[in-house]
Amino acid sequence: MTGAASGIGRRIAEFYAREGAIVGVADLDAGAAERAARELEAAGGRASAHRMDVTSEAEVDAGIDAYAERWGGVDILVSNAGIQHLDTIADVSFADWKRVLAVHLDGSFLTTRAALRRMIGGKRGGSIILMGSVHSYFASVKKGPYVVAKHGLLGLCRTIAKEGAPHGVRANAICPGVVRTPLIERQLPVLAREAGVSEEQIVHDLFLRLTVDGEYTTEADLAEVAVFLAAFPTNALTGQSISVSHGMHML
Numbered sequence: 001m002t003g004a005a006s007g008i009g010r011r012i013a014e015f016y017a018r019e020g021a022i023v024g025v026a027d028l029d030a031g032a033a034e035r036a037a038r039e040l041e042a043a044g045g046r047a048s049a050h051r052m053d054v055t056s057e058a059e060v061d062a063g064i065d066a067y068a069e070r071w072g073g074v075d076i077l078v079s080n081a082g083i084q085h086l087d088t089i090a091d092v093s094f095a096d097w098k099r100v101l102a103v104h105l106d107g108s109f110l111t112t113r114a115a116l117r118r119m120i121g122g123k124r125g126g127s128i129i130l131m132g133s134v135h136s137y138f139a140s141v142k143k144g145p146y147v148v149a150k151h152g153l154l155g156l157c158r159t160i161a162k163e164g165a166p167h168g169v170r171a172n173a174i175c176p177g178v179v180r181t182p183l184i185e186r187q188l189p190v191l192a193r194e195a196g197v198s199e200e201q202i203v204h205d206l207f208l209r210l211t212v213d214g215e216y217t218t219e220a221d222l223a224e225v226a227v228f229l230a231a232f233p234t235n236a237l238t239g240q241s242i243s244v245s246h247g248m249h250m251l
C-alpha cells in the first residue's frame with residue numbers, strides 16, 4: 001500500500017491489518033512508514049515498512065520485490081500516494097505539472113506493473129485499488145494537474161480490468177470527496193489567504209458545498225470500501241470507480 005504512512009492510506013492499512021492482511025507500508029517518508037508498521041504490529045497485525053518514492057521505477061520494483069519475497073507474494077495493491085499543487089493552468093510551471101502527474105500516474109503505473117507481474121506469476125490473481133478522487137469526474141479551478149491525473153487513473157483502472165481478467169486480477173478505483181487529512185490541511189490556509197476569507201468559509205463554500213449534507217468523508221469510510229473491494233471475489237466488480245463523497249458526485 002503506497003502513501004500508507006499518513007491520512008487515508010494509514011487508516012486503510014489499519015483496517016487491512018485488522019482483517020488479517022500483511023500490510024506493506026510503502027511511503028516516501030521512511031521514518032513515518034517504519035512507525036506505522038510498528039504501530040500495526042503493536043495492535044496485533046503483521047506489517048513491513050518500505051521506503052519508496054513511487055515515481056522511481058527502481059524503488060518501486062525493489063520495494064514490491066522485497067515485500068513479495070518476504071511474505072510469499074502480492075495479493076492486493078492499493079496505489080494511494082498522492083500530492084496536490086494549487087495553480088491555474090495559465091500559471092502552473094511545467095515542473096509542478098510533471099511532479100503531480102508523476103506521483104499519481106507514473107506511481108500508479110509503476111506499482112501496478114510490479115504488483116501485476118507478481119499476481120500473474122503467483123497464479124493467485126489479486127485486487128488492485130487505485131485512489132482516484134471526485135476530481136476523477138469533474139474539475140475545480142487551480143487543481144489542473146491533479147484533475148488530469150485523477151481522470152487518467154480511471155483509464156488505467158479500466159485497462160487493468162481488461163488485461164487482468166484472464167489472470168483473476170480485478171481493478172477498481174475509490175473516488176473520495178473531501179477528507180480532513182494533511183493533504184487538505186495544507187490547502188486550507190493557502191486558499192483562505194488568497195480568497196481573503198476564513199478557513200471555515202473555504203470549508204463551507206468550497207470544500208463541502210457540493211455534498212448532500214455538508215459532511216466530510218472520513219478515512220474510515222474509505223477504509224471500509226477498500227476492505228470490501230479487496231475481498232470481493234469475482235470479476236462482477238472490476239473496472240469500476242466508486243464515489244465515496246457524501247454525494248459530491250453521483251454516477
Ligand code: NAD
Pocket residue numbers: 002003004005006007008009026027028029052053054055080081082083103131132133134175176177178179180181182183184
Ligand atoms: P496525505 O498527504 O495525508 O498522505 C499522502 C501520503 O503519500 C503521505 O504519507 C506522503 O508521504 C505519501 N507520498 C507523497 N508522495 C509520495 C511519493 N512520491 N512516493 C511515495 N509516497 C508518497 O494525503 P491523503 O489525503 O491521505 O491522500 C491519499 C490519497 O487520497 C491521494 O492519492 C489523494 O489524492 C487522495 N484523495 C484525498 C482526498 C482528501 O480530501 N484528503 C480526496 C480525494 C482523493
